[in-house]
Amino acid sequence: MIDVKEQINSVRRDLGTRTLEAGEARVMTISQAYATHLEDLWEVVTDPQRIERWFLPVSGELREGGKYQLEGNAGGTITSCSRPRSYSATWEFGGQVSWITVTLTEEGDRTRFELEHVAHVDDHWNQYGPGAVGVGWDSGLMGLALHLSNPEAPRDQDAIMAWSASEDGKLFMKLSSDSWAEADIATGADPEDARTRAENTYKAYIGEA
Secondary structure, eight states: OOOHHHHHHTOEEEEEEEEETTEEEEEEEEEEEESSOHHHHHHHHHOHHHHHHHSOOEEEOOSTTOEEEETTSOEEEEEEEETTTEEEEEEEETTEEEEEEEEEEEETTEEEEEEEEEEEOOHHHHHHTTHHHHHHHHHHHHHHHHHHHSTTOOOOHHHHHHHHTSHHHHHHHHHHHHHHHHHHHHTTOOHHHHHHHHHHHHHHHTTOO
16 A cells, blocks of 8 residues: 555644634644646546545535535535635535635645645544544545556555555554644643544544544
């Protein structure tokens, strides 16, 4: 699959806060630079056939104002689109609404994929911290790296599930959870609380919660 430690270390993770009409929200930002050009990465993150190869099958109208639905996951509305640089959408899942923005930036012969996810603070956040969504996005960025290394390969869900249960898969979940704890601490969270939330996240992902 992929070198777990190298992948974890290739990702930038940041946290911030934002005040919305409904109250306090957390802003989670994750990014990675890939060895491809801007137009190719734009196609990777907007074309349904390519999205399916690295993330999940998606249906709907992938245009500004259109509705989308990821298979077995979130859906929502695409609220803005500025080809080939960025798009924003609502992220609606489990009765909750949050917001994502994807931005692509050229960095020499590479292109950086950055995703910002804004979500209200709730009991789920208090129990699991940023890793509750961060680990999932870490997995997405790893899928993106794998896809770009072999663009024609189909997404193999059985292989993904088997890898997730392997020692490498568990190590990935652990390192991702711990990295989000460190990002939490860097923004002023109590270290013990942040690491407890990260451990809760890790156990949930490996089925020990």
